[in-house]
Amino acid sequence: MLRNANAIAIMPRRLSIQEQLSVDQLESKYRATCDPIERTRYQIIWLLAGGKTTKEVSSVTGYCLEAIRQIARRYNQQGKEGLVDRRHQHPGQKGFL
Numbered sequence: 001m002l003r004n005a006n007a008i009a010i011m012p013r014r015l016s017i018q019e020q021l022s023v024d025q026l027e028s029k030y031r032a033t034c035d036p037i038e039r040t041r042y043q044i045i046w047l048l049a050g051g052k053t054t055k056e057v058s059s060v061t062g063y064c065l066e067a068i069r070q071i072a073r074r075y076n077q078q079g080k081e082g083l084v085d086r087r088h089q090h091p092g093q094k095g096f097l
Contacts, residue, residue, distance in 0.1 A: 015072045017049045020079045029080070037085040044068055045075050045083065 021029065026046035033039040040061055047057045054068045061068075074082035 014051065014053055015048050015069065016076070017045060017072060018076045019049070020075070023049050035085055035088075037087075038083055041071050041075075041083040041085075044071050048072055 023046065026042060026049055030039060030042035030046050033042055040063070044057055044061055044063065047060065048054070048068075052060075054065050057063070057068050058065055063071075071083070076082075
């Protein structure tokens with residue numbers, strides 16, 4: 001809980017997660033996903049959907065608050081496709097040798 005200059009308690013605002021998957025489905029996806037990046041992204045959405053604040057999610061996952069907001073925004077816009085780690089689709093630059 002934060003306090004402003006007039007000593008009024010301000011509760012942190014929770015991120016809104018659109019219910020594209022239920023909390024139970026998110027937990028199942030989190031536990032079943034093998035890719036570590038996707039797994040953490042599912043964990044973030046699962047925790048947020050379960051009512052945790054971004055600060056609480058940050059302390060569990062180690063992700064910064066802005067990264068958590070970006071993941072939540074992408075999930076709300078694209079659904080589970082927004083949680084896919086697309087780095088695997090881009091092999092990168094060819095080697096010099």
